[in-house]
Amino acid sequence: MKGLWTVVFAGVAVASGAMAQPGDVNRGQGDFRACAACHSLEPGHDMTGPSLADLWGRKAGGLSSFDRYSDALKSSGIVWNDKTLDQWLTDPPRMVPDNAMPFEGIKDSGVRADLLAFLKEATKPGAAPKQSAQMPMKGMGGMMGGGHDPNLKKIEPARQVKVITYCRDTYRVTTADGKVRAFWERNLRFMTDSSKDGPEMDVPAIMPAGMLGDRAAVIFADPDEIGRFIQRKC
Template sequence: MKGQAIMAFAAIILTSPAIAQTGDMSHGQRLVRACVACHSLEPDRNMTGPSLANLWGRKAGSLPSFERYSDALKSSGIIWDDRSLDGWLTDPDRMVPDNDMPFNGIKDARARADLLAFLKEATKPGAPQQTAQAPMGGTGGMMGGMMGGGGEVPNLKNLSPNMQVKAITYCHDTFRVATHDGKMRAFWERNLRFKTDSSKDGPQSGAPALVPAGMMGDRADVIFAAPEEISKMIEARC
């Protein structure tokens, strides 16, 4: 669902001729929002997709810190440059059949050129981190106040008390999550997801984070530092 929403959004902004006419780097900077939902421009900061830092001159599928490349991309033999990236962004599936990037491509040549002009500067070694993260990405809604603005992946090391999970109980079909601000929130069991983040942005060990997901405030993620913490935290009690 989320992937589809991102693709739909990308299709709208990337094919709009009204936007395309304004052109160049600033246009490219806006277009790149369709990418930063999945890609950071910070070296070795991998999300759904690999970091795009130092992309030009890199062999496709070769970033050692990214663990989830498709075999198709790894064995493609592509070196990323102006031409190969233009082909990739036109139609990823045509250039590398069976790749794993959930992105339809950008059909407008001018939009691709603007995006690549921006990306080339922004991914150079030592380039300042100037891109805003994507505006979409599951923040906002009734619980949106729990996170800073934007769609940024928040750093979970220093949590505000309303995001810091104290206890989780499970009764019938309901999880109740107590947070350090003294509040208790109830979730239907299929609306709460348990995840881990072992990166430097992940939570402290033993201090999982409650992060809103979706627009309505009825869904959330609890993000732990490691998988073995998950069932230890959940107490079956009515």
């Protein structure tokens, strides 16, 4: 009788253990859309979150190119592997209290297994170009789909900013195609991108932001440009 129970329990443990189910790489690639707004799979391409290239075996908080790790993650002593990544994706704040990843976790162990199966392939050294070429680019578009943000040095004239004026509560933005658009001051954001994909100095780019079409972001090459560029003029 005792022997039988052991066998039954062992069977249950295997069937319900997440790591025992091999994940589906293709499904996992779809699930990665939940991460792609913040994480690239390309080495050195950090966004809101660090690049996930070469993740397995890496020390948590250990990427020297990424400046925004929380102290909590850096001092956690975690090394990323199948087991620690499964725990992290289940409930990030439970594994590392006070971490800075704005993500509530994935409760479904099947989804985590799929995602980890995909990530394990896609984060291998040399895997990034092939995988990002396969990324679905439809739907939310390249920005959300894990593809590359557009290179702002090569942006079309309709997005190249020539002049920004400020009058009472309104910014007026003139672009290189001669169009002028007016924005309520709370609807226009000013940002910088100093990376290789950022704009040329003194040729900031205007990009749509938000769903309604009333908001936009002007992206400069350097914060020093911002005050210089905006003219008070009615």
